[in-house]
Structure formats: structure tokens, C-alpha cells
Amino acid sequence: MMALVIAMVMMVAMGTTAMAATITVTQSPTGGTAGDESYVAYKIFDVTKTATNATWTQNDDNTGAGEDTGFAYTIDADSPWLTAVRATGAYTLTLSADETVYNVTLNDGFNTEAKAIEVAKSLLAAAPASAEKVEFTSSETPVEVDDGYYLITSSLGTNLILATSTVNLTTKNQYITDNKTVEETNYNIGDQVKYTITVNIPSTVDFDKDVIVHDTLDDVLAYNAATTGDYAMTYTVDGASNGTVHDSVTVTKQAPSEEDEEDQCTFEYKLDISALAPTGTNAPAAHTIVITYYAELLDEAAADTDYHNKEYTTYSEYKTTEKDVTIQTYDFDLEKSFTGDTDNTSLSATFILVTDSEDEDTAIEFTSSGANYTKTDSASAGSGSTTITVTQGTTTNVKGLEAGTYYLIEKTTANGYNLLTTPIAVTIDEDGNATVGTTNDLLSQDDTDDTIVVENQSGSVLPSTGGIGTTIFYIVGA
DSSP states (O other): OOOOOOOOOOBOSOOSOOOEEEEEOOOOOSSEEOOOOEEEEEEEEEEEESSTTOEEEOOTTSSSOOEEESEEEEEETTOTTHHHHHHHSOEEEEEOTTSSEEEEEEOTTOOSHHHHHHHHHHHHHTOOTTOOEEEEEGGGOOEEEESEEEEEEETTEEEEEEEOTTOEEEOOOOOOEEEEEESOSBOOTTOEEEEEEEEEEOTTBOTTSOEEEEEEEOTTEEEOOOSSSTTSOEEEETTBSSSHHHHHSEEEEEOOOTTOTTOOOSEEEEEEOGGGSOOTTOOOOOEEEEEEEEEEEOTTOOTTOOEEEEEEEEETTEEEOOEEEEEBOEEEEEEEEETTOTTOTTOEEEEEEESSTTOGGGBOOEEEETTEEEEOOTTTTTSSBSOEEEETTOOEEEEEEOSEEEEEEEEEOOTTBOOOOSOEEEEEOTTSOEEESOOBTTEEEETTTTEEEEEEOBSOOOOOTTSHHHHHHHHHHO
16 A cells, blocks of 8 residues: 655644544555455644645655645644654654643654655554544545544555645555466467466555455366476565565465355465565565466367456455456367268278377377367376277367377278378467468368368379389399
């Protein structure tokens, strides 16, 4: 939360009777939805006008000092805040002639945002039990309070606010922000999909509150629960994957919160950031936590379909906007044609699909259902087959592939037909379109639906001059 910087020129003179001030909470987060936060206002100093045109103006961007003209600030000699005020080192207190109040002036060097935050935290830490306070929620504002110099705490953190006369003060909080990314846009079935969540934590949050990341996986994505190895969940804090800063923060995977009936997410990450709170004279700092985890794409995934992973983060009553990243897996259709006997639906050939045309050990394993072949996932691995059977008159679908180049190698064909002697390159682009790498008389493609048609010709392969076949004839003749 942005501390509203109160760096002011304080006037020593006493003035007229104080009027009421109004505190208005307007929550205007960027990229999220603010809930009904709770606030507590403590009056630290009294304020009186020293001029009829006294004004106090808050800077529009809330990054610098407000302007204070025509006010004087005092604190009662018996105020329960006196010890806490002196401990900040920010103010000079001058006892009045009648010894009932101290006139207050701001010391040099405290006219900055960072110093205002330090003062606010110091005052809050030393808040006396007997201190009077006004409690309200954002939806209950504006609330009227006496003119004064106020320390206002909220369920989002701490503000140091000056409320004067008829000025309406608007608190503008720095909220937690987040982002969700996926490493690639398309995957093979059975692949481990890498997701990354980045959570940015401002310096002015309440570090005692948990940050909850809510994540929803599509049903065809299975969270990888490995605790060690390449696919285990990992996280970094401010770029460090180990060491004091990293180890002081805990990120715990848990089931969705039961108290939030609207939360239909698959799982949550609970971020305990309490150890990041500044201590002693340490200045508050912003932090970045990056979480990486993996989910397997299962064989239920259909081709050319968006599969979603959604995420949002909550902190107190604040909720970030939902992030949605999608992935796909692709397919292609394969048909077989036998010249001279194109109506015979009993003729078939078998293929393997490899990722390296020179290495048949790279053949991809599929499970089949009729003419549909689906790349195996981890649960079905080893139970499928690398063989794809294509029957004349039937379109065979091969699915579960990421973008890239594959090679069809014909292993068997119908009796009386020539076996293809060279692999067929099939390239799937980033949009899921499948094309053949080269075309010849035995290979064609239907441009309307990306169906690849492979033709087998009848006849026998005869030896040619200079081939091994004629050498055999010479030996036999001899």
C-alpha cells in the first residue's frame, strides 16, 4: 500500500478552533478488484488553522509531499502518544508557556516518502493501548473526524495521513500484482507443460497476511506432484533460489479454501511472507516471488482445442484479475491409395512415425481406437504400439503432437504392391497445419483438410543395371 506521504511545513503559532475533517477511502487498484477493507484511524496531533484561507493539498500522484498552508500542530502534554512521537526522531516538540501542550515542527530530512513510511511504522509499533481510535470500512466512508494528523492502518498495510478542515483524503493503495505464463503454446500428449506465476509484493503491504495464489487447470491437465527432480515445483524470492531470503518464505500447495464458496480452483499456493517484513531500522522493500510448476497433458486432449490454465491472487479482500493462458496439441489425417484397385477396402499398409528419419528408435508410441491413433501419456506408456495401420477407404487420424517435423516410414504394405523406400516428412506448423515436405507421384495432399494421401503402386521392384541384383545374376551365370 502506498503510504500517503505527509511531509509538511509545520507552523508554531496557535490559531482558531478546529473544524471537522473527512476521511474518504477510494480504492482504485489497477488490474484487480478491491474488497471492503477495514481501517483504523489514530489521531497523533491536534491541528488548528492559523489563517482563514488555510489549505492542505494532496499531490495527485501520491509520490511526494502534500502542501500545507496555514496550519499549526500540537500534542497534549499528557497525550499517550508522546513517547511514541519522540521515539520517531522526526519531530521537535516545544512546550507551551502554560505547559499544557507541545508545539510540533518537522525535523530536517523527514520530508520524503521513505521517511514518512518509517515514521508510520514506528508510531504503529508503539501505539499505546489507551489511544483513541476510529474504526471503519471502505464502504462506510466518508467518515468525519476532528482535524488532526492521523495514522491510519488498514487490512492492506499502513498509511500516514494528514486530515485537515474540509479536505477529503483518498487513500490509494499499492496492491499485489501477478502474472501467469506458459513456456510453449503447443505440446505433445504426455509432455510436462511448464507454467510460471510471478507475484509482485509492494513494500507497504501487511507482511503478516498470507498471499494466496488460486490456480485452475483444465481437466486434460494433471498437476505434477513431484517433490524432487526436473518437474518438481520450485520458487525463487527476488531471484534467489536458495539462501536466507528464499528460505525465509514458504510456498505451500493446498486444496481450495472451504470458506470461499466461489473459489472453484484446482489448487492453491499459500505464500507466507511474514519473514520479509522489515525489522529494526531496515527500510521496507518490495519483493518478487516466482513459482514454477508442471502439469502433464493427458491423452483425453482433443486436437486444435484451447486448454486453459487460469490463475488469480488474493490478499486480504483484494483479488487480482484472472490470468488465462492456453495450450493446444495437433493432429493430421492419413489416407492410403492402392493403384489399380482403389475400391478394395481390405487393402492396408502399416507405418511408424519417427522424429528422426535416420533412427527408427525415435518412433512415437500410440494407443488406437479404430482408425484413431493417440500419442500415449505417462499412464498408458508401454501399453500402446508404434505401428499405425492405414486402410484404403478409411481416414486415419494421428493426434497428440506438438508443432515440428515428423517422418512416416512404411513398414508393410498389401501383397503385390511396392513398399515405399523413403520416409515421408510431415511438418506441423505453430497453427496446427500439417504439410508434406516433398511431393511425388506417390504422395499427395488434400488442400481442404490437410489430409495426406500416400499411394502404393503394384508390381515388383526389379534390379537395375549396376545394382546388387545384376551382380547376383552374374554370379549365378558364372
